[in-house]
Amino acid sequence: MTVDPEYASALADGLTIPHYVWGKQVDPLGEIDNITYILLAKDQEEMRLRLLGSATQTMSIILVIVIFVSSTLSTAWRVFRQPRSVVNWCTFVQSSSATMAFGFGITMKLSTACNCRWAIWTASLGQAISGICASIVLVWKAYLAYDRDRRFVWAGIILNLPEPLYLYAAWMHSRTTFTPLGGCTMLYPSWLPWARFGMDGPFNVIFSAAFIVVAARQYRKHGSAVWGSLRNEGTIGLLILTFSNIFCLLLTATNFADEYSMMFWGVDWLITNQILIHQHRPMRRSLHESGRARGRNRNARRHDAETLFHPQPMSPSDKFAQWAELNLLQPKSNSPLASVLEAPEPDISDIGHTPAPNTASHLHSTQASTGYW
Template identity: 40%
Template sequence: MFEENGHILEEGWEKNATYLLGIPLHPQGELNSLDFIMQAQGDLEEMRLRRHNLITQTVLNVLLGYIFLYNTVVSMKIVIRRRRILAGWCCLLQAISGLAFVACSIGADLPNGPSCRQVLWTAGFGMAFSPICVGVTLLQKAYLVHNRSKWLLTAGIVLLAPQPLITYYAWKSPALMVNTGGCLVIYPSELPWIKLALDAPINITFSVAFILVVYRQYRLFGSAAWARLVRDGIRTMCLIVFSNLICMLCIVFEAAGLFSEAFFLIDWVVTSALLTHHLSARRSTQNLPHRPRTSHVLHGSLQAAAAPSESLNKSVSEDSQLVRYAHVQVSIG
């Protein structure tokens, strides 16, 4: 919820607040779900209202938990098959961080469970950790296909470095229980735009850098494997960026009212699912034929007849490219 909706926060609440790491903690944010409901004991309608909104959040968290659990299982299979593949570990850690958040949020419904603030701080960490996992995966692919380009690696580090800003904003923003919305964080209005500005350049830059090289190889060799990589790469990039944009716009325009901040979580789980699907699809790509199509072979033969020495040099270059990209394919899973 935006800070502009400040009527939820009473004036001067920071004066009586306790502090942790220099951050003021709202008393209502230190309650878990049961404590918040029992706080309205004696007012049956108020208790029902509070429980209804908390149940809505719980149902959403259960659905997110199912998707994160599925992504975790698929990621574990990828890691077990190829333990040295960095992308598989990134996918697994991203899914596990989502499970940790869901476990924390559902645990808030239990006696002595985590407080609202603890749940939201867990989400704040995960919302920064997830783009880092996606960015590292995309950076690794682009880095390898560009022959371990140092400038691309440097650009990747620079783009990924500001991601902890999301955690900073999430942690410093007041967290509290609200009878009309459940467990909410009162974040600054610029936060959705900051998150979009941090996520989109990473996803676009690294994906485009990877797709351009793969497309060049497809034009050169024409195999079904390269075509599949181009298609899957473009689709994954577009869907991730589309998810970032739509979810942030839904938050900005408060499409779901007080529950609009749930789109932060939806973007998180959608990105996790897309990354898992992309890595799973890459495994099937390895079973596709890598040999050049007949038309490409004939085209190369005609060129060889017209310019033998030039064709020979090009053939040697293409063979080296095939060896290098076969190695890249193995390295990134």
């Protein structure tokens, strides 16, 4: 059996060439875990380098996984409160897939239950799922902002069709291995970062810009402070997202950090997740204040019926305010205060010009009133 010259370092460590995986010869170093790789060091200097690289990567994974676990719990609570929200489900799936991927990574670092190839392949799968979820969120925002125009949905589906190509390239055209300082890493072809940016960069810019245009238009039309803040936050988020995509592309494509260059994909993944979660918070409030018609589901109608036929109990302060409004601000009709307030105003335009009364009629009315006749 022929051996790839790239696997000479693995043979020097005493490893044997494993079987082919899906017709592809894999690196033997990618089939072991982090602890085994450290123990295969030939001397103390090499073990020191491997421990330093492993500690750096482990601390980075722990920091990222804590953030993603927090995002997963936050988005899970949103899904529990609003299970019909598409954006809630997408942000939850994106956060949970990242948590799963980095969970495999920390398992590979601290135990022997997972090898390097499974950790890298799971991370690639999670990143592909994250890209699809981010695209769905941006498409859904543009779809709602443009009065449910289905052309945005079809455009999003067409632009996301090449997404599985990244997964295929990461699995079949890349090599997973261990390096002394970089730890478990993926040696990818030079064109893969550019292909990743070509699938995500223009898509994020186009759909984010479409939503910002509507937010700015609604702010000029309604003058709502919510739409103004949404426009500003959307613009800032778009700039950060675009800058993150371009910055991480250049760092990974040029192999700026050598063995640590792959970590910039995780940074871009984390930034995209946090921007999507942060921008979703004022979205429902802004759509409500803009005056757009929104569909009502059965839960909303049931809530309205329960509120109408089963009102909530009033607090003591509300009861006092209702009593004051009925008894003080609106006096009863038979009270003296009501007779004074409801009496018509006197006509003072003819004061000083009142004609003298008729003597006969005045005498008759006086006798009638005194009862002498």
